[in-house]
Amino acid sequence: RPHLSMHALDGLTLEDVPLNAIADAVGTPTWVMGAGTLRARYRLLDGAMRGAGLAPSIHFAVKANDHLAVLRILAAEGAGADVVSGGELRRARAAGVPAGRIVFSGVGKTREEMALALAEGIGHIAVESAEELDILSDVAASSGWVAPITLRVNPDVDAGTHEKITTGLSTNKFGIAYARAAALYERSASLPGLKPLGFSVHIGSQIVAMAPYRAAFARVADLVRAVRARGLPVSLVDCGGGLGITYRDEVEGAPEALAGAIRAELGDLDVRLAIEPGRWLAGSAGLLLSRVILRKAGEDGLPSFLILDAAMNDLMRPSLYEAWHGILPVSARDATRPVEAVNVVGPVCESADSFADGRFLPRLDEGARVALLDTGAYGAVMSSTYNGRPLAAQVLVDGGRWSVIRERQPVESLWAADRIPDWVMPAPA
Numbered sequence: 001r002p003h004l005s006m007h008a009l010d011g012l013t014l015e016d017v018p019l020n021a022i023a024d025a026v027g028t029p030t031w032v033m034g035a036g037t038l039r040a041r042y043r044l045l046d047g048a049m050r051g052a053g054l055a056p057s058i059h060f061a062v063k064a065n066d067h068l069a070v071l072r073i074l075a076a077e078g079a080g081a082d083v084v085s086g087g088e089l090r091r092a093r094a095a096g097v098p099a100g101r102i103v104f105s106g107v108g109k110t111r112e113e114m115a116l117a118l119a120e121g122i123g124h125i126a127v128e129s130a131e132e133l134d135i136l137s138d139v140a141a142s143s144g145w146v147a148p149i150t151l152r153v154n155p156d157v158d159a160g161t162h163e164k165i166t167t168g169l170s171t172n173k174f175g176i177a178y179a180r181a182a183a184l185y186e187r188s189a190s191l192p193g194l195k196p197l198g199f200s201v202h203i204g205s206q207i208v209a210m211a212p213y214r215a216a217f218a219r220v221a222d223l224v225r226a227v228r229a230r231g232l233p234v235s236l237v238d239c240g241g242g243l244g245i246t247y248r249d250e251v252e253g254a255p256e257a258l259a260g261a262i263r264a265e266l267g268d269l270d271v272r273l274a275i276e277p278g279r280w281l282a283g284s285a286g287l288l289l290s291r292v293i294l295r296k297a298g299e300d301g302l303p304s305f306l307i308l309d310a311a312m313n314d315l316m317r318p319s320l321y322e323a324w325h326g327i328l329p330v331s332a333r334d335a336t337r338p339v340e341a342v343n344v345v346g347p348v349c350e351s352a353d354s355f356a357d358g359r360f361l362p363r364l365d366e367g368a369r370v371a372l373l374d375t376g377a378y379g380a381v382m383s384s385t386y387n388g389r390p391l392a393a394q395v396l397v398d399g400g401r402w403s404v405i406r407e408r409q410p411v412e413s414l415w416a417a418d419r420i421p422d423w424v425m426p427a428p429a
Ligand code: LLP
Pocket: 061, 063, 064, 082, 105, 106, 165, 167, 202, 204, 205, 206, 240, 241, 242, 243, 276, 277, 278, 279, 280, 317, 321, 377, 378
């Protein structure tokens, strides 16, 4: 992790900014995002595509990290956005992403969201069912708009990833069954208010092997040839996201390998290409800074509990997917203490509120700071305020400087929208 280093005096730094300085000023838990790392990742991905003779439009998956500054940094590099709700669409626009560079997917878009997307001038909408096709046609035609669309195909390919983040199997709710896609594409060309451009495919997330990608792209290529043989134009294939990163010892999905897979299967189709990466761009650029509240001794022979001030409401991935995140001490002195196996947990009242079981870490006591690594994607965005815990602060570091990019949520705002009806009893005296 080239953006992280340990210094004798300053302790752990992200892009040369000492994490201790951030924690001293802003407290913990705090998300820290590295702008330089984010840009470097974008350039690596873009460069790999260009190196393979491809120039896909790159739409950052806003669901991975929706912070305006993150979207702005990527937009300045040339990225568009992949959104899955009217809220994400408006966020991307607020960050300055041009509407034409935004694509909209999702199995349940409301009529209002469709109308918003069309009024903004969206790049394309990925339609995920026959039913949605009819509704979109109705929404577009009734306002005199023409909706640029792709059909999202479910290729029935196993991405070989965690079951909760696989999307390309026919048992998943996503996309149009492969066998029905050609006929539906033909139908979409005859419906008012629709301009079918091509197909989208997204088989899942945290994919590190190329075989599932190759299989999915090959099926899409067959589909393109089949509908062209029926005389229908196809000008766009959106290859989705899903490229995985190294959390523990997985070999990161290489952008060159993804580019190779796209080129091999789709390279000779003469279509415009798009991709929708989220995790690969943002994941390793962020970390979650936290503090040990206390170290609770384990029962005889059992590991102690290291209870952090961050919890499952902040970083949900370990609880939800048994995800593994690296944990590093922030102070150089802590890093040299004898190693022990500990259960790293949060203070939330759920047994699932656990970051790591039996993790080997140097002995850490009350007040020690730690960094939970690779939380730049699907970290802060998935937070809740469960157990009365305000959303954590967010900080951006860049070229040695840093700024708070989201204030820690004031605790009063947790109930600011609550209303007590008149007919509820007055507060006890
Ligand atoms: N495009 C579509 C249509 C998607 O559904 C997704 C992610 C992406 C692109 C971006 O995928 P990525 O490149 O980030 O893998 N919360 C889970 C991940 C859920 C991914 C959902 N869809 C996690 O923390 O692992």
